[in-house]
Amino acid sequence: MELIVLTFPPADLKDGVRATLDQLTELGHMRVVDVLVIRADAAGRARSMEIGDVPGLAEGRSCFSGLTSGLITETDVDDVAALVDCGTDALAVLVQLLWVNDLAGLVATTNGSVVALTHVHTVHAVRPSALAVLDRD
Numbered sequence: 001m002e003l004i005v006l007t008f009p010p011a012d013l014k015d016g017v018r019a020t021l022d023q024l025t026e027l028g029h030m031r032v033v034d035v036l037v038i039r040a041d042a043a044g045r046a047r048s049m050e051i052g053d054v055p056g057l058a059e060g061r062s063c064f065s066g067l068t069s070g071l072i073t074e075t076d077v078d079d080v081a082a083l084v085d086c087g088t089d090a091l092a093v094l095v096q097l098l099w100v101n102d103l104a105g106l107v108a109t110t111n112g113s114v115v116a117l118t119h120v121h122t123v124h125a126v127r128p129s130a131l132a133v134l135d136r137d
Contacts, residue, residue: 036092
């Protein structure tokens with residue numbers, strides 16, 4: 001599983017959450033397991049909210065109701081809050097990468113095994129122009 005952290009200005013939180021969760025649930029090669037909105041106050045204390053507790057977000061979106069499993073821990077919340085600037089909301093999304101299971105099964109047919117997944121720990125701002133270059137390749 002992977003924990004993805006995205007940030008939004010509070011005024012754009014609802015649209016950002018909807019767009020993010022719509023995209024992640026449509027991709028098909030991952031499953032959203034847990035979701036929390038995290039805010040850090042001026043003193044750096046973290047406060048988390050279930051997705052259904054964000055005003056105006058869950059109305060008419062029954063697909064959001066099953067996105068809380070409790071697997072994102074208080075330690076995770078504190079770690080996310082340390083990454084987020086005061087006055088910014090964070091969306092923590094725990095996803096299960098389904099393609100890893102498919103890959104492990106394929107590799108097992110050749111007597112191999114997946115022994116590790118290595119990840120870049122911090123994602124810095126990606127310029128849209130950089131993504132356009134990648135799309136052309």
